[in-house]
Amino acid sequence: MLSRRSFLALSGAMMTAPSWATITQQDPNATLYASAYSLNKKEHFFGVFDSKGDILWAAPLSDRAHAPVIHPNQSIIGIVARRPGFYIDFFDVSSNQRIKRITPNKDHHFYGHALFTDDGVHLITQENHYTTGQGKIVVRNWPSGNIIQSYSSNGIGPHESVFLDQHVLVIANGGLMTHPDEDRKILNLDTMKPNVTYLSLKDGSIINQASHEEELHQLSIRHLDVNEQGTVALGFQYQGDIRDQVPLLGLSRVNQSHIEYLPIPEDIRIRFKQYCGSVCFDKSGEVLAISTPKGGLVAYWHIDSKTFLGIENCRDVCGLVATDNAHEFLLTSGTGVQLASNPVQNSNKMIKKHTNIHWDNHFRHIKT
């Protein structure tokens, strides 16, 4: 709960209409990205970099973090702690201040991802009520952080969610039951049942839900993205045997009861090592990219034709965002690489390699 003093201070910060100009003085049209990164095992940061790969702003963090969350119309960015996460830190880039820390309610933790509604009025988090293991979708007012609604995610382990539209949230219920006392140990490996749930944000009702066949019940649905046509792409992480031949990515739609698995050449599928990192559509929504840090590559598909387009080799790659150009993605890796890749033009361009930086799992495009 905010104190009166901090609320007034925070409200004051909002009223000054924060902008990105502080860090984009030389180029008001600069494209910005936010990501957590580490220098080593002890030094961790949350940073903003531009399209040249230069870091323009950074704030120290106490530990590695997972995914950024970007306010849609203020120069405020947040970073969600890694699972089991107990804070989201928000920074006002224009005033160079950490303005707020949101923590989960008692017996809850975050999963590493969060998102703002389009109007920036609400913050949505995926949470684990770890005494019951039930997944939660929690809606908070921004900037107060007060919880105004809490829905069941209708599954266990809601890792990431995206908006299908302003009233429907698509949730990747990964299926993994964990308890922070046992870090990330999976407590329900034999019974896990991941699903993708389309949740009404008006009343918390299920609009649609799809899951795998029983034989694939250990195929955790972990990350997802949606394009403007309403196609939801899903990236999986298989908790079963490394040798099992299982699908690693799928498509879902709000009016479709099953998950459709995308074809993938077997020699590439093997390289994934049963693990998808980030899932991302390009600006046009025609091309899908899925990263696998374990496999050291990003794989691409043309969605309408479900055609596998090829791969971009990049060791320890995980971060993926669509650039402002159709079919083009920006990739970040634990080896410090920032790489632009266009699978339709078969082109790539190294933006920068920071040899002393490890880019963390996910990064986000900032709409300035």
Added chain:
Amino acid sequence: MKCFPKLIALAIGATTPLLVSAGQWEGPLNGIVSTVIVKGYDTYSASSKILQQQSNALCSSPSEQTLHAAQTAFQTNALDWQQVQWLNFGPVTYFMRYYAFEYWPDKKGVTQRQLRALSQGDPSVMDAPKFWTSASIAVRGLTAVESLLYHPDFAPTQSANHCRLLEKVTSHHFESADAVAKQWQEAKAQDWVFDEEGTGFDPEEVALEQFLQQWIEHMSAVKDAKLETPIGYNGRENLKLAEFYRSDLSLKAIQKNLQSYREIYHAGSPSLYDLAKQINPTLAEKLNQQLTQNVKLSLLLPSNYFHSDQHDDRVALAKPLVKSISSSQSYLASMVTQLGFQIGFNSRDGD
């Protein structure tokens, strides 16, 4: 809380090369390839050939004597595999050969089930041109051979079908081992890394980085899957989870793995040990001594250590070795970091 101003952020972002110089990794990389991998696969291929020949001899003249000869050939071959098992890289990754050479652990008994089906089915299907390259990895290698030679469900001295199956599996197994050996003879490690266009990519460095990552991961597997899990170090004992328990090779396999680690560390000129000594002599020596200590401690375990009717104090007996391997893991991870390698920031610690 005040955040970093732009200048400091820029300073953090500035690129600072570590130890980079052309050909820097040539010594250890070439040394490991020639001393450990090429030689290791040559030996493995040769003993696979003997295993095939002894299987043929068994089937031509079934007897306890020829069965014993085939079992001996199997044991030699399975231990030769331990020399190269640490590296899932390059030619062994194609056609799932790595997992086919040894299908372990097999918690669901897939190998037995599929072997039974094969032995009861039409034997001519196994003669189809691509049968073995597309067959299940559970029946293509050492785990299947061990079952056919040791599992009570199979009797190659009495059943022509079982023996025929053994001949087919060992023939395919030899072809795979030989193919990997030949590919290593004809190529360099750098040929097997995936090119990262436009990223200032150094294939020599990347190859060695992958070797080091595989070594680190294999060391974990030896401690966890091969030793701790079957003896119930952190849970319930289940000795049937031990590697090659039917042929009584579980301990010998661990010993062979630990011996191969010293060879990796000292292969080439300069070796990883030599390079580590230049950067941190204390750490280099600690790792060296710990790798030797691992070998000694594994040799101190009684030869019947994994026998089910022996040793109520199995966990206590393992403790010194478990601790020693844990220390090696820490020293190896530190050495790798100090040499300037970035091992698996995301790939080994994601979500």
